Amino acid sequence: MKQQDELTDLIRLTARGDEGAYKTLYEKTSPRLFSVSLKLLKRRDWAEDVTQEAYVRVWYHAKEYHTERGQPLTWMISILRNLAIDKLRSRSAQEVEGDESPDELAFGGLGPVKQMMQSQSAMALEGCIDELSEAQRTSIFLSFFEGLSHQQVTARMDEPLGTVKSWVRRGLQSLRRCLER
Numbered sequence: 001m002k003q004q005d006e007l008t009d010l011i012r013l014t015a016r017g018d019e020g021a022y023k024t025l026y027e028k029t030s031p032r033l034f035s036v037s038l039k040l041l042k043r044r045d046w047a048e049d050v051t052q053e054a055y056v057r058v059w060y061h062a063k064e065y066h067t068e069r070g071q072p073l074t075w076m077i078s079i080l081r082n083l084a085i086d087k088l089r090s091r092s093a094q095e096v097e098g099d100e101s102p103d104e105l106a107f108g109g110l111g112p113v114k115q116m117m118q119s120q121s122a123m124a125l126e127g128c129i130d131e132l133s134e135a136q137r138t139s140i141f142l143s144f145f146e147g148l149s150h151q152q153v154t155a156r157m158d159e160p161l162g163t164v165k166s167w168v169r170r171g172l173q174s175l176r177r178c179l180e181r
Contacts, residue, residue, distance in 0.1 A: 003028075004072055004073065006028075007025065007071075007072035007073060008065075008067055008072050009021075010022075010072075011025065011058075011062050011065050012065075014058070014059060014062040015062035015063040015065070022059060026055055030055070032073065032146075033051050033077065034048070035146070036077055036081070036146060037051045037084055039145060039146075040081065040084040040088075041084055041087060041088065046084075046087055046091075049087070050084050051080065053083050054076065054079050054083055057079050058079060061079070069134065070134040070138065071134075071138060071157075074134070074137070074138050074141070077145075081145075088122075124178075124179060125175070127178075128175050128178035131174065132171050133167075133171075135157075135159075135167050136168070136170060136171030136174065137171070138157065139153055139168050140167075140168055140171045140175075142157070150164055
């Protein structure tokens with residue numbers, strides 16, 4: 001049985017309230033999700049919190065997973081990614097509302113205007129990513145967010161190397177066009 005089929009079965013059982021399946025799902029996927037979370041957030045404590053919250057969401061929303069929309073790990077990573085973005089946004093807002101002096105804000109890091117611009121850029125990128133096909137989104141995510149080589153992406157997605165390279169190239173071209181609009 002392929003890994004994605006096994007994960008799909010575990011999510012289905014989790015949707016029915018099977019705690020054993022949920023535990024197995026966690027054991028099989030938590031190292032990967034934590035790694036993604038750590039790469040996105042760059043702080044271990046935040047990554048732990050977001051990973052934990054992602055698994056809570058998986059438990060409560062397992063019924064909403066549909067195989068025709070994508071692979072199980074991709075679905076779980078998208079939950080985690082959205083939570084990580086929310087965490088970064090909330091931390092940025094807290095830092096702006098903090099007790100730093102205007103000079104610290106102006107010279108000691110990102111000021112409110114730059115933070116707003118980054119936030120808008122992140123939202124634009126997220127919207128553009130949502131416009132990609134599932135195959136393009138998954139191959140780009142594995143290549144750039146998880147740092148896998150094209151060969152590793154090929155093995156993970158069980159697709160030919162040329163197909164994966166085309167998905168990545170076309171997906172990046174689509175992202176570029178979308179962001180230029």
